[in-house]
Amino acid sequence: MRVLALLDGTQADPDSPLIRVDDLGLMRGDGVFETILVVDGKPRELGPHLDRLARSAAMLDLPDPDRAGFERAVDVVLGNWTGGREIALKLVMTRGVEGGDGTPTAFALGMDISPKVLTQRAEGLAAVTLDRGIEPGLMERAPWLLLSAKSLSYAVNMAALREAERRGASEVVFTTSSGSVLEGPTSTVVVARGRTLTTPPSELGILPGTTQAALFRAASRAGWQVEVAPIEVDELYVADAVVLASSVRKLTRVHTLDGKSLPDSTAVHAELAGLYESEY
Template identity: 45%
Template sequence: MPSSSPAALAPVLVLVPGATGAPADGGPRFHLADATVPQLSVTDLVATRGDGVFETIGAFDGVPVNVGPHLERLARSADLVDLPAPDLATLAEAVDAAISAHDPVAELSVRVMLTRGIEGAGVPTCWIHARVSDDWTPYRAGMRVAALDRGLPTTVAETSPWLLPGAKTLSYAVNMAAVREAKRRGAADVLFVASDGYVLEGPTSTLLVRRGDTFLTTPASAGVLPGTSVKSLFTWLQEQEGRTVREELMTLADVTGSDGAWLLSSTRLAAPLTHLDDTELPVDHELTARFERVLKGQA
């Protein structure tokens, strides 16, 4: 497991009553709040039903990465679950306020949460929580991953959109159960596999696979979350490195027979797979370090 954040560095909480429109009481659109005292109602639908969406933004040496793409994806998730459209300009300002209010650190995790609000009120709840990122160093060095069946086909987005494939919701019980199962198998993380045999994504990450000079990821149409990190790497690989990038449905054999694979996320960055189940994969540490710089916005 990643190391916990240092206790001496207090997290920052920003409440955003103006996330989807002007606050009813005429107050400010967002404001700092005490992160050490209760702030969320027990009847908020995120507490009773997990009804909401979120994004996690990485900030490195005080500079956030991909704020626009993250907030646009939050708006996409909100639309998929029939939440009011968030005010992205307000949220961007609130993210900056949370980062500015936090003590300077090398790596900060900034989570933007938007819920359906208190049951019956019809007003969404929104807050931003910034804290020191966990120590992901062991994962960035390489990790064993377990392949687990997600139980849904790659056609789920077309056939069953009410299952919310591709939405980043706060209903994370299944994802966390999958991670616990991976650890029972001696692995650090999970690669989900569709019922029709294609690999998908991790519980909190996007798959990237190398095949020679071509880099591949699972199509968003297969019901995975459109990755902000893989989009950044694809742009860099194409424009700076002259590599070929594309979306492609892949099998487990495609991954185990590849020239390398990573699970990407905004705070853990690029975690190379050393093993997928019992099959060992090649790991390019130098390329992984370059990926890390790109994902930190420092390339």
């Protein structure tokens, strides 16, 4: 099922065209988005997601997103949802039509969680490492590369997932050319070792994770050490758990990396998943 709402609080038919061909979101991938998990009618981390949408918009020199409008659209989606317990709720804002008055195109779209994601949540997945072609320092030196903005220009992220499939896996851990862990195409990498959780710093040119942040809050309260620090690929093979965190996939464990089995992380993953759920 899908429910589509606009920022003025009206609903629209997701099966009918809504976007003009000259919308810069389509023509140039010029816009920003967020994907939010809704469980039993409650959006998770809505505030942090709206904050991050505003941060991405600022990086693209877009107008500040209409926060009240997005909240209104979210309410309309939730109020009209008659599907399952969980919703993947996408917020999108583009630069509007080319040569227009600068009014962004914006909407909220509620969708079912794909069966594939549900399976991966339960069973874990195989991932491959792929070079993202960025080096430490690039993000600061070249902000026009929009590293760490959640933009609509995600063709590379999608191409990386297809490459993973070609290699018999279903997800990607992007790395620097020198073998430092970055992020997944649509997820944050979290590594557990002993009682410490580690995620790479966003200064490397990656997106700060909302699900990772929620996990870190919960884990910290439960006595775990949490740290933001560089992770080398080699460390993934000796970790107690390697997890891809994102709103829709929650915490999905990586059981195989580049064709090699990782240490069994079932128990650690279950503990982390419990901590994450305790936030809601």
